Amino acid sequence: MRILITAGGTSEKIDDVRSITNHSSGRLGVAIANAFYDETTTIDYVTTNSAQKPSNTNINLHLISDTKNLSATLESLLSQNHYDAVIHSMAVSDFTPATSLSEEQLLTVLNRLLKNYQGNSLNMTDLKNEIRELEELPVTEKKISSETDHLFLILKKNPKIIQLIKQLQPETILVGFKLLVDVSFNELYTVAMNSIKKNQADFILANDLTKVGEKQHLGYLIAQDGSYTTGTTKQEIAELIKAAIVTASKK
Amino acid sequence: MRILITAGGTSEKIDDVRSITNHSSGRLGVAIANAFYDETTTIDYVTTNSAQKPSNTNINLHLISDTKNLSATLESLLSQNHYDAVIHSMAVSDFTPATSLSEEQLLTVLNRLLKNYQGNSLNMTDLKNEIRELEELPVTEKKISSETDHLFLILKKNPKIIQLIKQLQPETILVGFKLLVDVSFNELYTVAMNSIKKNQADFILANDLTKVGEKQHLGYLIAQDGSYTTGTTKQEIAELIKAAIVTASKK
Numbered sequence: 001m002r003i004l005i006t007a008g009g010t011s012e013k014i015d016d017v018r019s020i021t022n023h024s025s026g027r028l029g030v031a032i033a034n035a036f037y038d039e040t041t042t043i044d045y046v047t048t049n050s051a052q053k054p055s056n057t058n059i060n061l062h063l064i065s066d067t068k069n070l071s072a073t074l075e076s077l078l079s080q081n082h083y084d085a086v087i088h089s090m091a092v093s094d095f096t097p098a099t100s101l102s103e104e105q106l107l108t109v110l111n112r113l114l115k116n117y118q119g120n121s122l123n124m125t126d127l128k129n130e131i132r133e134l135e136e137l138p139v140t141e142k143k144i145s146s147e148t149d150h151l152f153l154i155l156k157k158n159p160k161i162i163q164l165i166k167q168l169q170p171e172t173i174l175v176g177f178k179l180l181v182d183v184s185f186n187e188l189y190t191v192a193m194n195s196i197k198k199n200q201a202d203f204i205l206a207n208d209l210t211k212v213g214e215k216q217h218l219g220y221l222i223a224q225d226g227s228y229t230t231g232t233t234k235q236e237i238a239e240l241i242k243a244a245i246v247t248a249s250k251k
Numbered sequence: 252m253r254i255l256i257t258a259g260g261t262s263e264k265i266d267d268v269r270s271i272t273n274h275s276s277g278r279l280g281v282a283i284a285n286a287f288y289d290e291t292t293t294i295d296y297v298t299t300n301s302a303q304k305p306s307n308t309n310i311n312l313h314l315i316s317d318t319k320n321l322s323a324t325l326e327s328l329l330s331q332n333h334y335d336a337v338i339h340s341m342a343v344s345d346f347t348p349a350t351s352l353s354e355e356q357l358l359t360v361l362n363r364l365l366k367n368y369q370g371n372s373l374n375m376t377d378l379k380n381e382i383r384e385l386e387e388l389p390v391t392e393k394k395i396s397s398e399t400d401h402l403f404l405i406l407k408k409n410p411k412i413i414q415l416i417k418q419l420q421p422e423t424i425l426v427g428f429k430l431l432v433d434v435s436f437n438e439l440y441t442v443a444m445n446s447i448k449k450n451q452a453d454f455i456l457a458n459d460l461t462k463v464g465e466k467q468h469l470g471y472l473i474a475q476d477g478s479y480t481t482g483t484t485k486q487e488i489a490e491l492i493k494a495a496i497v498t499a500s501k502k
Binding site for chain 2: 011014015016017018019020021022023050091093094095098103104106107110111113114115117118119120121122123124127128131143144146148149150151152153154155156157179180181209
């Protein structure tokens with residue numbers, strides 16, 4: 001058996017000294033790697049520098065930092081190897097910084113808009129065109145100056161990396177992850193079912209940050225047919241995922 | 252002798268799963284702690300969870316995450332203890348996320364501006380008032396939705412924490428740090444001298460990210476009178492700082 005696990009959280013550079021980081025200790029990924037670890041399983045493990053890592057030395061570690069690295073690494077691994085399952089637990093940045101404006105720069109942009117759209121209103125197409133122009137401004141600053149009382153960051157949405165997985169290996173068993181914050185079970189379940197459809201996932205592990213701690217970790221492993229099992233610790237969740245993959249890979 | 256060292260980089264929350272982080276491995280802080288470490292010196296060491304830490308167990312570790320924590324911790328330490336020197340090497344976030352807007356929300360804001368300022372232009376006071384209104388919007392989202400092609404983050408400037416130090420302990424020897432990216436020596440020197448004046452620092456360790464690596468680390472320890480010494484590794488920089496403090500504390 002060969003499996004691919006992603007864990008930890010990506011960071012996207014704002015400038016040479018600052019990043020936007022998605023938090024993830026990497027502990028759940030470690031629990032999953034430990035659950036699968038035996039002599040007959042090859043594990044490729046994609047994670048970040050700052051995340052906790054499995055201690056077994058014959059797991060193949062691949063370190064990435066941002067969504068671009070992650071995407072390139074997954075493309076390379078998925079085109080070189082056949083995986084029985086891909087467990088994509090990494091917290092991936094939804095957005096990447098495109099450009100930043102100081103108060104002075106924002107004032108110039110707003111006054112240009114006031115002049116160009118005199119007496120009219122903007123529609124969404126206008127707004128998107130204006131944003132595109134701003135994004136094309138050359139980024140000249142390596143470290144953003146702090147000489148402004150406010151800084152305006154424009155972030156653009158990243159491509160959904162999870163969708164790469166089934167595009168490159170339609171036959172693999174894909175386990176995706178969905179983390180929401182302080183929602184009802186119904187909302188969590190609905191969002192997870194949508195994620196299964198959008199990303200062609202076989203399973204989604206759905207969890208709520210308010211129920212995630214060092215010792216407890218409430219997670220629902222939801223299958224394509226809507227059925228689910230419940231784990232209350234990282235170890236239980238890891239075992240649920242392993243059992244589901246072993247069963248599915250025998251079909 | 253009792254000294255206070257700060258090291259690592261602060262993180263500021265955007266929402267419950269994302270932060271803006273200032274990078275800093277914490278290795279220079281470790282080198283400084285090691286240089287000072289002996290039986291007669293008490294070291295309070297303020298750093299973050301993710302930074303490297305000194306291995307000597309009788310250094311007093313104080314963990315912080317954001318600039319608010321840092322400020323509270325420094326206030327408490329500086330009001331409880333007398334420090335012969337404070338070495339503030341931590342990379343502190345200049346800005347904190349105040350609010351975020353989706354494309355839809357930005358469109359609404361811009362059309363309100365177009366209506367209110369018809370035929371006129373905005374000045375800086377108008378802009379600051381408009382920003383203040385946006386900042387006062389209640390933040391309802393615990394995890395920002397990714398259902399927008401662009402996200403607009405408004406960041407507000409943090410108070411300068413380094414200025415706390417001499418306000419609370421005018422007699423302490425303060426070593427500040429200035430990291431720029433890819434500038435000339437003259438620019439680095441000028442910015443460092445300004446920082447000495449603004450923050451009442453006794454010394455500034457000025458360095459340029461393009462000359463900072465695992466093994467090499469070019470740094471200039473600049474004194475109030477404009478004289479400076481040069482170190483080429485973290486250990487050399489740490490020894491320069493120690494020597495300067497020992498000399499200054501004998502005066």
